[in-house]
Amino acid sequence: MKVFLVAFFLLVSNLLVRAESIRIKDTITPDKTMVYKTIDNTKLSLHVFNPKGHQITHQTPVIVFFFGGGWVGGNPKQFYEQSRYFADRGVVAISAEYRVHKTHGSTPFDAVTDGKSVMRWVREHASDLGIDPNKIVAAGGSAGGHVAACTGSIEGYDEVGEDLSISSKPNAMILYNPVLDTTEKGYGLAKVGESRKTDISPNHHIKKGMVPTLICHGKADKTVPFENAERFYSAMKEAGNTCQLEAFEAKGHGFFNSSFFRGNKADKIVYTELMQKSYAFLKAQFINSDVKPANLFSDHMVLQRGMHVPVWGTAKASQEVIVSFAGQQKTARADVYGSWHVQLDTLQPSKTGRDLIISGEKDTVISDVLVGEVWICSGQSNMAMQPKAVPEIEALVSKAKHIRSFEVNRTVSLQEEAEVNGSWSAQTSKSAVGFSFACFLEEAGDMPVGIIHNSWGSSSIEAWMPRAMTKEFDYYKTIMDDFDDDTLTQNRIKYIVAKGENRTIKEDVFLRRQPNILYNAMMKPLAPYAVRGLVWYQGERNTRYISGVPEVTKANWFHKVSGMKEYGGILSAWIEEYRKVWQNDAMEFMVVMLPGYGKGTVNTPEIDPNDPTAESWAWMRESQLQVLKLPNTSVINTIDLGAIKNIHPKDKLPIGQRLALEAAKQTLGQNIIAEGPKMKLIVLKKQKLIVNFYNAEGLKTTDGKSPTGFWISDETMQWKSAQAKIKGETVILKSKAIKRPIYIRYAFSGKPDVNLVNGANLPAYPFRTDSED
Template identity: 60%
Template sequence: MRKFTFYIFIYFFQIALGYTQELKTASLFTDNMVLQQGMSVPVWGISKPNEKITVKFANQSKSTITGIDGKWMVKLDPLSISKTGRKMSISGNSEIILSNILVGEVWICSGQSNMQFSVKAVPEIESLIPFARNIRSFEVKRTVSFKEEDNVIGSWSTTLPSSAVAFGFAYFLESIGDVPVGIIHASWGSSSIEAWMPKDMTHDLPYFKKIMEDFDNDITTQNKIQKSLNAKNGWTNKEDIFMRRQPNILYNAMIKPLAPYACRGLVWYQGERNTRYLTGVPDVTEANWFHNVIGMKEYGDVLKLWIERYRKEWQNDNMHFSIVMLPGFGQGTVANSDIDSKSPTAASWAWMRESQLKALEIPNTSVVNTIDLGDEKNIHPTDKFPLAQRLALQAAKYTLNKNIVAEGPIFDTVETYDNTLIVHFKNSKGLKTVNRKAPTGFWIADSSLKWEIADAKIEGETVLLHNSTIEKPLYIRYAFAGKPDVNLVNENNLPAYPFRTDI
């Protein structure tokens, strides 16, 4: 009887609270927003319990009744592209009018510092600003939370995305697709993939379970973060770094509230933070606490689970994930940072790129090749213009169904003829080198796995490899180095993807 009475009390208590709640939409729904074309579009918010809410947009009218907690959601039928700003009305105990709404392609752009990298730092991309049309942005405030939030801090704006990669991608996608583009930008420098993981991924990843158990039991760290969040004048740069390098809490504050906003996909430019170790999770100390992340060899399997978990959050198995391959860089791991950046055996970023390519093992994914880009000594390269173009090409091909070539040559098969290996590629039409010289970046080995630079020659749409010191070549590594010298492209001048056959 007491239990029944308790539930009745809670019921009426919630109702009493609800009657003070005015109609509100989730923070993602503001003036100037872009709605996703071609799929069901959820619109949600809160109001009083048991109240009829009606959403009207584009000649549609959808109604629902709020729950006991006051929450409501309607789903608009698939919308057609619209470059003309229109109004949406949401009515209940009051009315909300949202203005200047476009319909087109919506993408989330997330990751760490190279996604955050400013438009102003890339003159080639900044030069596009005067020519930009029908691009909107939602800049998610960089913050953290110990619990999964319902709302993010930010609003839609006609101001262009602050991220060079995000704006460049939007610019070229709008141009290729002739469609408005909305970018939701949620990135934060030096963050690991673990920072962007929902806590329930501990069920699938024992290493992440250990990380979260340690974090949840670390009251000192939690108090330190809370103090920063409560600071009247904001947090310092040192505190900023401390927060963004923690697990899970970026997801809670910056990603969870975005779901299930209808979008085409997510561009993910992250991985540098997880290159600190070749394999495994290190034992961390007070001095190297920020190394508490998975290594390069395991990253790919974690990435696949992460993608699948995000799709579950968005309730969309077709949500496209475009992964930015890490570009050329000359440093190694914490154990040995001073490496030969051209070596095919060094503990370099080559192993991370191989892991990132594992994303292609699940559907509705793409990996943008950047092996010809990057900077030997700068982890923040400025050559983001071609990267943005390639992102847009792949999005146009795989999500807008454009009949275009969006990738460079991809290893297909290899055959042996005497002491020569003949490499066959996909996307190899017009196979050539950018400098009209012999292909570079190829290494071959026999069963001893002693690698030698290959003499390479293009023959039709294949590459012939041999080395006079190897009688029976078996294996190939191409561009499998920190900062390899590469020049092989197809007729669209898109670079060949790195690969190795000694798996």
């Protein structure tokens, strides 16, 4: 009976969610519908989407979409979601109706005539629509892309009686898998006829002076050959026109469609990319004003020494940009998306603040720019803990001289953003770990340090994972597929984000525990800012389960994260993915090992903190250590730190010190001991196990007593606390209860009692030698 009730509950819940999703989907409707032409008693309409608060006194750009369907069928709903996307960004969007053969007995020539009527009507009624008549974009997909392209390329085919003094040509075009050739080389010959096959074939009417055009085309399109788009692009460039062709590998004819129109068949990742490129293109033509650097470039920033430094931003399409700094001058020209990018040559450290000047029609001066070491400090609540919570770290504030911080504002996005919210400051970083790391690194290197603090409490690694990782991890693909289908959650996220700082704590928690959306808003837009590396203090959220992704309920929805045993492989792939995003294979990653803690998993919360077999954080530490298989990685040992009952321990100062030691050795080239002893080799001698270590010079204990935290076992896997003795740079283990010891676990428990250090007083790393079946 209990099983039946649970199943019934889940069934009802799914039905309710599905019903709600359908209800929400149906709310994507136009703000108004307007008839632009009546022909043969047929009224053709425009489905208009306005920005929030739009007034007819406004003069915004407008984008007009034409649906596909081979000139035979289709309807304006195909571009409803795209229209709403643009309206949400301040652009009036229109999804236009035109005649199709199935409904009106019409031809492609009639469709072109209707398309030109739409352009002319929109321009004539600009004051009624609240648009700028000189900022009209014609857009569409497939046959609709053909109609849009014809408005910008084909002469004639004007409706009888229309005022031809009003231009029917758009000011730009955005075309998705468009029909650009109606001959035997393309699509539609049977519908236009052999004798008229080039009459409305855009590829045969390209001339100088055509409007800027963006074409997005799938290379696997079997309906409209990709070669058609290549030919259009080449001819446009030869004529001296602005044209951008975006090729999408392995994508077929309808890849540009949204979920609203195509349901689960839609490629959400590609659709998002299409919309971002489309909006950037429109923005570059009609919205961008003068040169604007990305938000990361502001007063008091620190630039990375010793490597090429990208500087980027936006401007009007084709605008020239000059960046001047430290005797260098670099020039770039904004592309069709309004993006510009320069790369400064390697810089020497500088404690003296200088101006970085970005010139367009006017100069933008970024002042007090230092050069030194730049690190991102990210993770969850233990990275977010502020200096004022740790007196020893707060005491360092007065000693800091050339430390700057960029605080990334905590927000989320359903898509990857181009800009990050935040600013540079000469004030103390809001991360105790980040700030103390910066203080000790500044002292070690005698140079400025910039910390980009980017953390949010209780966030899982999944929250910081890009969608691209769904291709590598099936569990993550399942999580994201479920997330994409959860319309209720997405709408709640939009509602909370719209509230800004007025959101409640409960709403804040709801945002930070979602997958992917922290990465989109807080991490992705940081790239490719030149940084030495990233400090990662996260993992607590992923210690809920020893292994696997749990079944979730309404009560524990936030548990949909990977388990401890899987975490290491995911973290390693995550590091490699971030290096791709930053285009820097040598990017350093320093992972802060989770410190001692006396609680277990959801299944066994109460544990013996010293038990080497318990479901404790020991398994997470082992996973974290897996990243050492990758180059330019390190794990900062905190096994001697932490608190049995407090998941937010205050002993953060040693973490900052150890991070700085590791960075000084690995990135400043200092010949120092930066890590504690690491197990190198185990030797069995009689009834004893001898542990050989790396970094073991001066091996000792902190209290002068015998080493603690060692457990040994034989093939029965019955673990016994070992008697341990230091001999030189080794530790000898034995137990009266184990005659033939085979395996060792050291510090492999929730909150182990450990005292083994090297001469630099750095703790030995936990390890185990037994393997799992």
